[in-house]
Amino acid sequence: xxxxxxxxxxxxxxxxxxxxxxxxxxxxxxxxxxxxxxxxxxxxxxxxxxxxxxxxxxxxxxxxxxxxxxxxxxxxxxxxxxxxxxxxxxxxxxxxxxxxxxxxxxxxxxxxxxx
Amino acid sequence: xxxxxxxxxxxxxxxxxxxxxxxxxxxxxxxxxxxxxxxxxxxxxxxxxxxxxxxxxxxxxxxxxxxxxxxxxxxxxxxxxxxxxxxxxxxxxxxxxxxxxxxxxxxxxxxxx
Numbered sequence: 258x259x260x261x262x263x264x265x266x267x268x269x270x271x272x273x274x275x276x277x278x279x280x281x282x283x284x285x286x287x288x289x290x291x292x293x294x295x296x297x298x299x300x301x302x303x304x305x306x307x308x309x310x311x312x313x314x315x316x317x318x319x320x321x322x323x324x325x326x327x328x329x330x331x332x333x334x335x336x337x338x339x340x341x342x343x344x345x346x347x348x349x350x351x352x353x354x355x356x357x358x359x360x361x362x363x364x365x366x367x368x369x370x371x372x
Numbered sequence: 373x374x375x376x377x378x379x380x381x382x383x384x385x386x387x388x389x390x391x392x393x394x395x396x397x398x399x400x401x402x403x404x405x406x407x408x409x410x411x412x413x414x415x416x417x418x419x420x421x422x423x424x425x426x427x428x429x430x431x432x433x434x435x436x437x438x439x440x441x442x443x444x445x446x447x448x449x450x451x452x453x454x455x456x457x458x459x460x461x462x463x464x465x466x467x468x469x470x471x472x473x474x475x476x477x478x479x480x481x482x483x484x485x
Contacts, residue, residue: 306472351471355417359420359431359471363414364414
């Protein structure tokens with residue numbers, strides 16, 4: 258079964274520091290990959306997605322992610338974080354298990370940006 | 373174009389009561405997905421519906437849970453005889469065609485007391 262592993266449940270960083278949130282997925286077949294952000298008591302907002310083409314994907318709020326097929330990874334990066342980036346981040350991948358296309362999510366990484 | 377609208381945002385039910393969660397998809401979207409987020413967990417797929425049809429309910433618990441998406445009106449996720457373990461955030465997403473184009477609502481946070 259398709260699965261997504263987010264290696265760090267919590268990541269504390271200082272403001273203006275770089276950050277990398279790690280994501281690995283299990284399937285070796287073609288997949289689509291996503292990163293979502295969830296602010297407290299809010300819904301999910303799409304940060305970026307990889308469907309095809311360039312393996313480096315740029316998203317909103319200065320985030321980017323790199324698709325690495327050989328390592329089945331899709332790590333999220335930002336060169337300089339702000340206090341406002343404090344949120345929970347979810348990596349997701351598509352699957353067709355069960356008969357239709359749907360998203361499988363990781364357990365999330367809580368990013369805390371400290372002053 | 374309003375986003376995906378879910379209501380209520382917060383719902384408190386006593387054990388044994390029924391919970392009804394509503395989802396109005398974005399205009400022009402005929403595909404609806406329901407996901408559940410348990411505390412400290414990611415979102416887990418429950419059910420995928422198109423107008424008047426359940427396409428995939430492979431993530432739905434076999435008992436007490438049901439979903440519908442009528443020709444007119446919002447999609448409804450219904451939980452009968454709620455138990456404490458049903459306490460979670462329930463998210464709806466809608467898309468015009470495929471899951472990869474889905475937009476999420478703000479969720480309904482169900483608390484069973």
